């Protein structure tokens with residue numbers, strides 16, 4: 241099966257290349273090779289490659305900058321997916337769109353169901369929510385896979401930001417009133433490849449690790465696990481202070497609660513999800529092994 245991946249130099253795009261099962265033929269296209277907002281280029285590439293599935297891992301993911309960069313955000317996150325859906329419709333290709341917990345407003349206090357209405361509270365979330373709607377209209381058999389707070393051992397993400405800050409500062413202040421579920425990239429890539437293989441599946445899926453954590457909880461766990469696994473020296477003492485979002489003003493507002501209900505993914509794919517803390521331990525042990533190898 242031929243699988244085209246857009247945005248292949250990003251966090252997810254890179255990991256899909258590392259984790260791809262041998263029997264799938266992955267064709268990774270970076271932004272430099274294929275700009276998903278260039279309709280002619282997309283149609284040309286899709287016609288030439290004739291993939292069975294397209295995984296759209298391309299996106300504008302800078303949540304705060306999106307508040308100022310409306311045009312680029314909507315061109316990348318809404319128009320790009322629309323063009324991909326149009327090309328998939330014309331050439332009879334399956335589309336797997338990656339979406340986000342930030343399509344929700346965060347006003348619930350129990351996990352968001354796939355049937356819950358979206359109501360984004362920032363521009364990034366709005367651009368992704370619009371893409372979901374447009375894709376489902378053009379291509380009813382598309383898969384929309386929502387995930388949250390992704391981290392890999394490479395690329396820019398909260399874990400790498402925290403490790404960098406912890407090695408330079410003795411005090412950190414992290415918001416405690418925004419809760420969700422951190423998700424190791426390998427949890428997501430497993431679900432993606434399983435959805436690719438299960439060709440009859442369509443519609444919305446939620447995929448994160450299990451459990452609930454505030455960004456503060458996550459930062460504390462990153463610190464503790466980094467020390468236990470030797471990624472931060474024992475004598476690197478960092479005080480992590482829990483603060484309210486109002487004391488960490490950012491251009492974009494973020495949902496206060498964005499835990500996703502994963503039951504459809506667990507049932508349809510028979511996937512055993514791990515707790516976010518267990519995944520963090522695994523991610524750090526892999527990181528440590530690689531450091532020792534080099």
Ligand SMILES: NC(=O)C1=CN([C@@H]2O[C@H](COP(=O)(O)OP(=O)(O)OC[C@H]3O[C@@H](n4cnc5c(N)ncnc54)[C@H](OP(=O)(O)O)[C@@H]3O)[C@@H](O)[C@H]2O)C=CC1
Nearest residue numbers: 247249250251252271275276298299301340387388389390
């Ligand atoms: N990161 C997270 O915490 C979460 C991410 N998601 C979603 O997961 C998906 C993958 O995110 P992630 O890998 O973390 O994001 P990254 O920002 O790491 O990667 C996105 C990639 O898309 C590329 N890109 C940007 N614009 C275009 C374009 N017009 N055409 C083609 N490629 C483009 C970027 O290229 P360049 O590097 O050159 O800018 C980058 O390589 C996205 O859909 C995102 O919305 C969902 C929930 C959480």
Ligand SMILES: Cc1cn([C@H]2C[C@H](O)[C@@H](COP(=O)(O)OP(=O)(O)O[C@H]3O[C@@H](C)C(=O)[C@@H](O)[C@H]3O)O2)c(=O)[nH]c1=O
Nearest residue numbers: 301303340341342387388389390398413414415455488
């Ligand atoms: C660096 C830092 C951040 N924070 C806060 C800011 C913010 O509320 C929260 C998370 O910060 P980030 O900017 O890393 O995370 P953010 O970019 O909001 O992460 C989101 O990215 C997009 C792409 C998604 O789709 C979402 O699922 C989600 O993962 O932590 C602190 O409180 N203290 C700090 O020192």
